Amino acid sequence: MPVEKTSSLIKRSVFIENQVLRQILGVCSTLAVTNAMTNSLVMGLGVTFATMLSSFTLSLMRNYIPHRIRMIVQTLVIASYVILVDIVIRAYLPGVSKQLGPYVGLIITNCIVMGRAEAYAQKNPPLPSLLDGLFSGLGYMMILLMVSFIRELLGFGTLFGIRILPDSFEKWTIMVMPPAAFFIIGSMIWFLNARKLKREAAKEDTRK
């Protein structure tokens, strides 16, 4: 399999195959941590780190792992990196760690990390796998920041904990509650799908 160029890899893994909106992977944490931008940023960096390094490691080991037990090996490698992330966050950002609660540990079962290992790192050399993991993680972080921008701005009137909207702004309490997360992600997927369909229809027209 020819190795794809870095520029096309970036475009593919950040935009065209965006893990959250296109593949509907890793949505649990996307919904859960996005009521504050700080939490989203930390979570996004954690997932990016874990995806990048576990893809790299698994790709290095790809010729030595027996096919039948690869799932368990993948889980072990991923879990080791997630423990690193957990310890670092707990040591340097105890406040954020408390708010994220179990969701840092849950990066282990975040489908993005295992999805990249299974779909890409298994059959590609280490360096492209590293980049693939890095940019898939950044694509995830981008969506997280977009969702939390809307939720924190309208729900608390702040961004990264800094007040942006005046005190007279009526806060939308619904935005910090669970339902809003579902509505925002749903609308984003709808918007992207509708745009894609329209673009495909336009392409068909020009071909005729």
Add this chain to the structure above:
Amino acid sequence: MIAPPISPVIIFLASIITSNMIFANFLGTCSYISVSSEFKTASGLGKAVTMVMVLTNALNWLIYRFVILPLGIDYLRNIIFIMVIAALVQILEMFMDRFLPDLHANLGIFLPLITVNCAILGATLFMVIRNYNFIQSVLFGLGSGIGWWLAICMMAAVRERMAKAKLPPGLGGPAIAFIITGIMAMAFVGFSGIFTIQ
């Protein structure tokens, strides 16, 4: 390490209604969205999740209390929990294949999926973070499982009816599933205040 003074029954009810795994904690949403297009399959997965959740919560509580804490290896707990879950699912599958072939035919295909369902690990982590005692943990697992089952069944029932509806372009599939979940979550917010366990 003192268990919170909450009755296990309250924990059980709260984990179904007010702290529902999907509507309040967003756990297990991946398989919830992707396996909810058919009622029968969804219900099968829900049952399997409930069973595994009760067993893993019980087992992980024992391991946490009698192995991890005495040895002081708290930093390894995530890796131990996920190994326990993977091993338990594997053993359960072999056990069912040997002794309960009917049940295996119904639920067997879902079991491998469950290892990476974040609701299972999530239930374990919540139980550890909140210092539940053994009975509280088991009932929390049972309640969370039933709550998840309820949610995926409701979703599948709605989606089966909706298959015939005409939707605006692009809204079909996951997009509408998220929006429906949002509406259901709003309904569940109405229960908040009856019990609190956080």
